[in-house]
Every structure is written in C-alpha cells, then in structure tokens.
Amino acid sequence: MSTIIYPSPIFGPVHSRRLGVSLGINLLPADGKVCTFDCIYCECGFNSDHRPTLPLPTRAQVRQALEARLQDMQQNGPTPDVLTFAGNGEPTVNPDFPDIIDDTLRLRDKYFPKAKVSVLSNSTMILRPAVFEALKRVDNNILKLDTVDMAFISHIDRPTGHYDLQAIVEQMKRFDGHCIVQSIFFHGPLIDNTYDSYVNPWLQTVKDIAPQEVMVYTIDRETPDPSLTKATHAELDAIAERVRHAGLVCQVSY
Secondary structure, rough: OOOOOOOOOOEEEEOOOEEEEEEEOOOOOOOOOOOOOOOOOOOOHHHHOOOOOOOOOOHHHHHHHHHHHHHOOOOOHHOOEEEEEEOOHHHHOOOHHHHHHHHHHHHHHHHHHOOOOEEEEEOOOOOOOOHHHHHHHHEEEEEEEOOOOHHHHHHOOOOOOOOOOOHHHHHHHHHOOOOOOEEOOOOOOOOOOOHHHHHHHHHHHHHHHHOOOOEEEEEEEOOOOOEEEOOOOHHHHHHHHHHHOOOOOOEEEE
C-alpha cells in the first residue's frame, strides 16, 4: 500500500486540483499522522499504520520555517496562489493553531499579499471557540462534510472520538457563509454515497449551511482501502448541477 506522509512544518509548493500553486503548512509531525478521523480513503493511510514519534511543530518552528520559505519563493519563485494548512492529519488539533493562523496572515501580507490562506479541516474541532474564531480569519475555510448519514460517517470517516454531527452542522451555519463545504464521493463494495439516498439529505444540509462554495471531488490517489473506486465524471457533474440549481457555487475535481 502506497501512502503519503508529508514533511513538516512546510512542504511544496504543490499543484492543487482545487487551489492552484499551494505552499503546504503541516502542523502535524513529519514522521506520522495525527487525526480525529481515520478515513478509509485518506492518502496518508490509516492512523494505526503511521504512529508518530516526533512532537507537533511549535508556533515558533512554523513561523520561522514559513518565513524562510516565503523569502526564498519571493526571490526564486514560484509565486503561490495559496498557503494551505493540510498534511498528516487534522491541522486544527495543534494547540498553537490560532496563533499560527495570526502569524501566517501577517507573513502572507508581508511577502505575497495576493495569496489566499486556506485550511483543510475535517470540521471536528470547530466547536472549540479559539479554532472557530481562527477559521473566521482565513480566506478559505474549507470544511469536510462527506454525508449526513451517521452509518456512512462511522464506516468511512471513522471518527476517533465523540462525533456530534448535528452540533458540527449547527456550528458550520454560524460561519454565516464564510466557509467552503468539501465533500468526497466514491464507490465501494459496502457503501456508495453517489446515490440519492445519500445525496438528497446531504444537499439539504448544505443548503441550510449556505456556504460561499461547495467542493465536490473524488479519489485522486491510492487509498488505504484498495476496494474503493472513483465516482465517474457524470456522477460528479450530476451532483454539482444539483448544488448549482440550489443557488450555490460548486467546483468539481475529477
């Protein structure tokens, strides 16, 4: 099984299907995965296969590494479209996350003021006030919501602790549109969330959240569960068209 473990605290830049030239900021250890989900489609593999031995990077380490990389990019290129918090798990679990967001915004303004700051989050930590307020300050607050079916969430996203779907959805509404809902669709032998039985309640919830944008995508890299397959272009297009018909902006990545 081939999986990706990213360097820390800075990696890339890489070309993102959804965001363009993206400089990655990884707030998790460089030798393993720390996540509140254990998704069967995660490109970083299962949590149990990548237990880290190194500590989380500190605020100072992230700030210093980010500034050095931005200085290099300013002199030698390329120009980033976005600074993206992603990597080996859930970035918002780092206790320095709110302060690191402040540092990143300041450094972005200094070196590449046209670049966006994005956070890819599984939404599990948004009930924490400091995380919620920090996400309100970034340009692209990208929050995962693959489904509103708890059986699917338990089988596919596999939360590692207590997961209150309704509380998370209600908190997503409190962003008052300052969020992007990101949802993956795919096929598997035991579950397939491209059917109306999944899409209909998901779409109604997304409409209630009223995000600035919806990102619909499918598997791009090898998954730890090899039985999973990509949703087709036609399936993704059909879902996206329904989102747009509901009056929401929708981006599709095949």
